Amino acid sequence: MSDNMKMPGEERRELLLETLRTATKPFTGKALGEMTNVSRQVIVGDITLLKAKDEPIIATSQGYLYMHTSSGPDKIEKTLVCQHTPEQTEEELNILVDYGLTVKDVRVEHPVYGDLRASIMVSNRQEVKAFIRRVTEANAVYLSNLSEGGVHMHTVSADNPSQITSAEAALKKAGILIE
Known part of the structure; x- marks a missing residue:
């Protein structure tokens, strides 16, 4: 105005x-x-x-x-189950975006509240860095800290299945992916 x-x-x-x-x-x-x-x-x-x-x-x-109803004609979504320390959060998100994935959210199973979900929506390293900075500046805790042992899930989307497969392999190598 x-x-x-x-x-x-x-x-x-x-x-x-x-x-x-x-x-x-x-x-x-x-x-x-x-x-x-x-x-x-x-x-x-x-x-x-x-x-x-x-x-x-x-x-x-x-x-x-x-959120428009269509995220693209060939977008593929998958839920990944992960576990890591808070210090590994940036590494985890960077692995995912480096393979062309969009990290849509994070979910945890809370012992009292049940399923808790928060939107992340990061698709590149710059957005990951900004997300980590906001968490740090707000002195906030990651949602994974609220779950048993830091176990959490991410909904990710990609243009093709091979991107998800490659990201899963990298997460597994880093000791982050739970299968």
């Missing part, structure tokens, strides 16, 4: 939806707030309302992303 007028809620949510639908990269809550002259907290509430209307918006480590 060009002036400092606060945009009405429904109009703002329509703009957020259109912005996210046409975006080629994630938008942070701060950037969306600046665009609509509201706080990041207001954006979080708006996104929650849009999700309640079944809009496929996810919060990734880079910001909000609209």
